[in-house]
Amino acid sequence: MSTTTTTTTLAYRIGDADAECRHPVIIGDDTENPLVIGRASRWHRNWLVTMTGADGSEIEHNLKRPAKGDKGVHMAAAFLAERYAAGAIMAIPLAEAQGQAPLPIGPVPLLHPRMAVKERNDRNIASALKAFAGLAEHHWRAYGGFPGSDNPWFVRCELCGWTGPKYWSHLRGRNGNPPSIARHLGGCVGEDEIRELIPAYRQQ
Ligand SMILES: [Zn+2]
Known part of the structure; x- marks a missing residue:
């Protein structure tokens, strides 16, 4: 009988940023069925994740600053992988996710809407x-x-x-x-x- 190693760590990769500078966190084989489990972005020193809840609702969560020496994008990706493994969030096919943040046409606001x-x-x-x-x-x-x-x-x-x-x-x-x-x-x-x-x- 062969031995299988189970691991709670889900392999992921970080995709290119969309128009809102959010990086998709991608799981699954690149050629087969890549899935986006959420997006990671930074706002000053904080890292934010956006994800789709099990009920289909959009959720944003502020993970604040990464620990010293840690990369924020990996902290955010690991958070999403853990939530996905726990069944708390949904994955979306990469092609569908890419269509969700098209480049805006026409004028843009002077200040970013996230500015307080x-x-x-x-x-x-x-x-x-x-x-x-x-x-x-x-x-x-x-x-x-x-x-x-x-x-x-x-x-x-x-x-x-x-x-x-x-x-x-x-x-x-x-x-x-x-x-x-x-x-x-x-x-x-x-x-x-x-x-x-x-x-x-x-x-x-
Ligand atoms: Zn150029």
């Missing part, structure tokens, strides 16, 4: 206006309101069409220098073209 009322102050409005002006100058398009400098913001590179989460603190450059000309992973248009299109690089 007390954060909707003159200082943050000024920062948001500056950030949107900076995105326009550097040929980025935002798919949501300004979430703050150190929160992921889902953007599109208007030079090549790449999309993904970026941080305004990285996109704005530092000490009067423009941000890295390597705009994002995967390669963009050539540096000569970038210098041609974005005045900030011409003095370099």
Whole structure:
């Protein structure tokens, strides 16, 4: 008789972020039947999970900060895997889950809706206006309101069409220098073209 090892740990992988910078937590074989058991996202230092309850309702839960040295996204994924193994949440086919967060069309709000009322102050409005002006100058398009400098913001590179989460603190450059000309992973248009299109690089 062969021995079977049972484990309570469910294997999962973290998928690419959607337009709201939420990463799907995926179980199952990639080619066979990948299933999404929930989504993990960060808001400042806290990690949030969204999941579908056993009754079909959408649930959001704030897991707060990960323990020192732990990665928040793994804390969130492990939480979802445990809830799923306990039968408390439902899994959704990956293709269906991807259709649930399409890229928004048209204008987006100035400030991210998750910003609390007390954060909707003159200082943050000024920062948001500056950030949107900076995105326009550097040929980025935002798919949501300004979430703050150190929160992921889902953007599109208007030079090549790449999309993904970026941080305004990285996109704005530092000490009067423009941000890295390597705009994002995967390669963009050539540096000569970038210098041609974005005045900030011409003095370099
Ligand atoms: Zn690009």
